[in-house]
Amino acid sequence: MQKxxxxxxxxxxxxxxxxxxxxxxxxxxxxQRGFEPEKGNWSLMxxxxxxxxxxxxxxxRILKQLTGLDGVYLEQLQTFGDPGxxxxxxxxxxxYFALIDTSKYEKQISHDYHAEWFPLKKIPKLxxxxxxxxxxxxxKIRYKAAxxxxxxxxxxxxxxxxxxxxxxxxxxxxxxxKRNFSKRVLATKLLIKLQDKDKSGSKxxxxxxxxxxxxxYAKFQAFLNFIPNPDNLTT
Amino acid sequence: MQKxxxxxxxxxxxxxxxxxxxxxxxxxxxxQRGFEPEKGNWSLMxxxxxxxxxxxxxxxRILKQLTGLDGVYLEQLQTFGDPGxxxxxxxxxxxYFALIDTSKYEKQISHDYHAEWFPLKKIPKLxxxxxxxxxxxxxKIRYKAAxxxxxxxxxxxxxxxxxxxxxxxxxxxxxxxKRNFSKRVLATKLLIKLQDKDKSGSKxxxxxxxxxxxxxYAKFQAFLNFIPNPDNLTT
DNA sequence: TCAAAAGTGTTATCCCTACACCCATGC
DNA sequence: GCATGGGTGTAGGGATAACACTTTTGA
Numbered sequence: 001m002q003k004x005x006x007x008x009x010x011x012x013x014x015x016x017x018x019x020x021x022x023x024x025x026x027x028x029x030x031x032q033r034g035f036e037p038e039k040g041n042w043s044l045m046x047x048x049x050x051x052x053x054x055x056x057x058x059x060x061r062i063l064k065q066l067t068g069l070d071g072v073y074l075e076q077l078q079t080f081g082d083p084g085x086x087x088x089x090x091x092x093x094x095x096y097f098a099l100i101d102t103s104k105y106e107k108q109i110s111h112d113y114h115a116e117w118f119p120l121k122k123i124p125k126l127x128x129x130x131x132x133x134x135x136x137x138x139x140k141i142r143y144k145a146a147x148x149x150x151x152x153x154x155x156x157x158x159x160x161x162x163x164x165x166x167x168x169x170x171x172x173x174x175x176x177x178k179r180n181f182s183k184r185v186l187a188t189k190l191l192i193k194l195q196d197k198d199k200s201g202s203k204x205x206x207x208x209x210x211x212x213x214x215x216x217y218a219k220f221q222a223f224l225n226f227i228p229n230p231d232n233l234t235t
Numbered sequence: 236m237q238k239x240x241x242x243x244x245x246x247x248x249x250x251x252x253x254x255x256x257x258x259x260x261x262x263x264x265x266x267q268r269g270f271e272p273e274k275g276n277w278s279l280m281x282x283x284x285x286x287x288x289x290x291x292x293x294x295x296r297i298l299k300q301l302t303g304l305d306g307v308y309l310e311q312l313q314t315f316g317d318p319g320x321x322x323x324x325x326x327x328x329x330x331y332f333a334l335i336d337t338s339k340y341e342k343q344i345s346h347d348y349h350a351e352w353f354p355l356k357k358i359p360k361l362x363x364x365x366x367x368x369x370x371x372x373x374x375k376i377r378y379k380a381a382x383x384x385x386x387x388x389x390x391x392x393x394x395x396x397x398x399x400x401x402x403x404x405x406x407x408x409x410x411x412x413k414r415n416f417s418k419r420v421l422a423t424k425l426l427i428k429l430q431d432k433d434k435s436g437s438k439x440x441x442x443x444x445x446x447x448x449x450x451x452y453a454k455f456q457a458f459l460n461f462i463p464n465p466d467n468l469t470t
Numbered sequence: 471t472c473a474a475a476a477g478t479g480t481t482a483t484c485c486c487t488a489c490a491c492c493c494a495t496g497c
Numbered sequence: 498g499c500a501t502g503g504g505t506g507t508a509g510g511g512a513t514a515a516c517a518c519t520t521t522t523g524a
Contacts, residue, residue: 008283008286010244010245048239054316081289091239094314
């Protein structure tokens with residue numbers, strides 16, 4: 001079959017906004033770009049979509065290169081395609097965001113790519129229209145996490161309720177009453193209490209929990225109204 | 236500046252899922268495709284992104300061609316980019332959904348394009364991966380309308396509360412108690428009651444309302460929990 | 471006068487929020 | 498024994514959901 005006539009072809013890229021949580025702050029992973037233009041400047045991890053791969057495959061490939069991780073929570077965010085966004089050549093970029101458990105993350109690979117974690121409030125100057133991508137991703141996870149239990153993806157398999165509460169407080173830049181928080185979390189039936197405790201945060205120790213995966217998948221939708229008063233809930 | 240080396244360029248298209256409401260059913264607008272492959276088959280309205288336009292501009296241009304309308308509610312949905320989705324040549328497509336007031340819609344233009352409205356439950360066979368686009372758009376508006384007052388975009392500037400309730404019941408395939416519905420709608424302060432009535436639906440007539448635009452923009456976010464029991468609320 | 475749709479108010483329930491004290495342990 | 502963070506219960510208020518009758522008017 002012949003190709004379409006008189007149409008312009010352009011480059012298609014994927015850029016990933018990778019979120020991680022260190023127990024205190026929500027951070028994203030950036031690299032120092034390895035080629036021109038903007039070589040050496042901070043950038044999201046990205047790459048061009050290859051002829052034989054889908055967009056999701058492309059994002060997963062890039063993410064694996066950057067973090068060493070498979071099976072990461074990855075979701076397509078938006079496509080950015082303004083004509084002048086890459087000065088070198090017209091390129092549309094499909095932005096994805098990823099939520100990773102930083103405890104599984106391979107520092108070795110990070111080092112190869114000159115990657116570094118930055119708190120959301122201290123993002124350096126980014127190339128092209130990537131600041132808009134990051135901002136959209138930030139809004140998206142706040143929006144989505146208010147409705148669905150995605151933030152568990154940022155925690156290790158075993159976590160404590162105070163850790164979880166820190167995460168929510170950090171994502172929404174708010175404080176939550178710990179009695180109400182634990183009541184609501186436990187009421188979802190998403191958590192299974194384990195026998196052992198995390199003693200790193202206190203002398204008494206906090207019980208570990210793990211996700212009840214059956215309920216997690218069943219309730220992934222229908223997790224509405226979880227956050228009382230997020231300070232900025234925008235699409 | 237030179238171009239990027241050793242990378243494949245590909246076609247980038249935009250496809251629009253155009254929703255309308257005829258007072259009874261939620262429908263989408265389809266056209267009979269005018270060129271190969273799949274010439275003559277039912278398709279979403281789409282086109283290739285031109286060198287000098289952004290994605291939003293491209294979607295607006297296509298929508299104007301199809302409906303004659305400017306200033307339509309239009310939102311980027313997802314980009315579809317599987318390698319084989321268009322058998323003729325690799326093409327990624329950015330799907331947009333639009334909500335239009337069918338009373339403003341120009342039948343003339345529709346006729347030129349062999350366009351036709353189809354109820355969501357009676358969509359004909361569509362080309363390529365467009366069935367997935369339509370399904371995603373359907374889920375998206377159910378999701379979003381549960382949280383934000385977007386469905387007003389489907390109604391004329393003057394509408395009645397029973398019309399609005401029909402729309403919600405149609406979108407969510409549910410029934411709502413009319414006393415509770417009108418209480419909740421009026422509690423939002425989004426509506427301004429007018430003096431005249433719509434007598435087409437009943438002998439007594441129903442008061443017309445119009446949107447309070449100040450409140451509409453202010454409350455566009457924060458419209459949570461509007462639908463009691465949608466029968467399928469999925470991302 | 472009757473049929474058909476519009477309009478309206480009250481009550482019970484549930485969920486959310488505010489709030490304070492005891493527990494366990496390492497130092 | 499004391500400082501630090503972990504864990505738990507209750508009561509009041511606000512929002513939601515269930516529910517039925519009256520009004521209007523064209524035919």
